[in-house]
Amino acid sequence: MLPRHHDPVIAITTAPGRGAVGIVRASGRDLKPLVDALFARALAPRHATYLPFTDAQGQVIDRGLALYFPAPHSYTGEDVLELQAHGGPVVLQLLLARCLEAGRAMGLRLAEPGEFTERAYLNDKLDLAQAEAVSDLIDASTEAAARSASRSLSGAFSDEVHALRDRLISLRMLVEATLDFPEEEIDFLQKADALGRLRAIDADVAGVLSRARQGALLREGMQIVLAGQPNVGKSSLLNALAGAELAIVTPIPGTTRDKVSETIQIDGVPVHVIDTAGLREAGDEVERIGIARSWEAIERADAVLFLHDLTRRGEPAYDAAEAVIAARLPPPRRDGERIVHVYSKSDLAAMASLSDDGGHHLALSARTGDGLDALRRLLLQLAGWHASPDGLFIARARHVDALRHTAEHLALALELATSPDPALDLLAEELRLAQTALSQITGEFTSDDLLGEIFSRFCIGK
Numbered sequence: 001m002l003p004r005h006h007d008p009v010i011a012i013t014t015a016p017g018r019g020a021v022g023i024v025r026a027s028g029r030d031l032k033p034l035v036d037a038l039f040a041r042a043l044a045p046r047h048a049t050y051l052p053f054t055d056a057q058g059q060v061i062d063r064g065l066a067l068y069f070p071a072p073h074s075y076t077g078e079d080v081l082e083l084q085a086h087g088g089p090v091v092l093q094l095l096l097a098r099c100l101e102a103g104r105a106m107g108l109r110l111a112e113p114g115e116f117t118e119r120a121y122l123n124d125k126l127d128l129a130q131a132e133a134v135s136d137l138i139d140a141s142t143e144a145a146a147r148s149a150s151r152s153l154s155g156a157f158s159d160e161v162h163a164l165r166d167r168l169i170s171l172r173m174l175v176e177a178t179l180d181f182p183e184e185e186i187d188f189l190q191k192a193d194a195l196g197r198l199r200a201i202d203a204d205v206a207g208v209l210s211r212a213r214q215g216a217l218l219r220e221g222m223q224i225v226l227a228g229q230p231n232v233g234k235s236s237l238l239n240a241l242a243g244a245e246l247a248i249v250t251p252i253p254g255t256t257r258d259k260v261s262e263t264i265q266i267d268g269v270p271v272h273v274i275d276t277a278g279l280r281e282a283g284d285e286v287e288r289i290g291i292a293r294s295w296e297a298i299e300r301a302d303a304v305l306f307l308h309d310l311t312r313r314g315e316p317a318y319d320a321a322e323a324v325i326a327a328r329l330p331p332p333r334r335d336g337e338r339i340v341h342v343y344s345k346s347d348l349a350a351m352a353s354l355s356d357d358g359g360h361h362l363a364l365s366a367r368t369g370d371g372l373d374a375l376r377r378l379l380l381q382l383a384g385w386h387a388s389p390d391g392l393f394i395a396r397a398r399h400v401d402a403l404r405h406t407a408e409h410l411a412l413a414l415e416l417a418t419s420p421d422p423a424l425d426l427l428a429e430e431l432r433l434a435q436t437a438l439s440q441i442t443g444e445f446t447s448d449d450l451l452g453e454i455f456s457r458f459c460i461g462k
């Protein structure tokens, strides 16, 4: 354990601001001295005790509940003390200051972000994937994301990873045992159906990988940008998708000057929609800055909705300006075309026929809502969403990468195993590498740097 984890720590664990109740939480290997310094009486373990919280002079700061969880039966696995008071920022600050003062002799200090959960991980209360799920549950922006984070937190994801790891270990033992008895090796492996087992593990890793990708999508969502010339109806489309008047809409070209963004959800997948300033050459300084930001957003987006105004197509100036924008749009990515051509204001002008050049084309009206459902379906398809959110676990890019590496080593192992004269030592090594990659998910082989990186993104007090 890192030396800093020897100190007892404390933090306000409830969100900043005013609330009915606020909680101050301390964790440490031995909090008895703190309890004794704060209260005139002993606290029964895991019982709520109603009592006054007093300052050093005996003046009452507030009255509330004290809960004492002696190690190891606590969130962190250490002694934990929770004080529930009225949830005003000043009350909680006074209570925190009083605790720090009472605990000064024992080295009590403020907790860093995520430090409680990091201790829970270090004390084997949670594995790393579960610890991450704590933060994902708190940050969940849709119901589906919250449900799948909760499944990960309960260990559903970790259990699958552990089951795969155990099957890999027993296969490794088999292969490594034959290394010691080379004369019998091939026979022995055949009898034990080593190849069949390897194939089954490979297929199941692929299955978990595909679900983890979906889980990562629930967590990260996708980012789409509305782009096009001024007045084509970008802000109107944002408002229609969000179901609220977020961006200002006027018939004046150049209405939107800064980025306006909103997260909507489609089937539980968070979609971050960014409305941008209309793209054109002219404009004042403010508009030029806005347009530069539009281009930055376009570069970074997972999908760009390129709007074309059906009422103005065919006007030479309009078409020329559109060609300039089209030439500057990013090229398709390896995994497919990310530009969606949206023909807007379909309630005012009909579209002769949609192009079938293999790209994505659709007509819609932000005014009547016609075509919006087709757009939502297309966006989910572009995001790669093909699951129903039930039974999913939340996952991060880190987990997807680890599973991808596992699958790569398994593929190499399969190649070796099916060659006419398999090199068993190489096969054993690929299996070992596959296991190491897989174990990174739950944190069995994890560097301190990675831990620091993961937990520092938590909120204070968690």
Ligand SMILES: Nc1nc2c(ncn2[C@@H]2O[C@H](COP(=O)(O)OP(=O)(O)OP(=O)(O)O)[C@@H](O)[C@H]2O)c(=O)[nH]1
Pocket (backbone or CB within 6 Å): 229, 230, 231, 232, 233, 234, 235, 236, 237, 248, 249, 250, 251, 252, 253, 254, 255, 256, 257, 276, 277, 278, 279, 344, 345, 346, 347, 348, 364, 365, 366, 367, 368
């Ligand atoms: N009839 C009809 N009018 C629309 C539709 N969408 C937008 N408009 C009108 O077109 C005009 C411009 O709409 P905006 O949404 O402000 O266009 P924009 O692309 O955001 O424009 P800038 O912010 O200037 O780049 C407004 O008068 C809207 O009412 C639509 O689907 N049907």
Ligand SMILES: [Mg+2]
Pocket (backbone or CB within 6 Å): 234, 235, 236, 247, 248, 249, 255, 256, 275, 276, 278
């Ligand atoms: Mg606008």
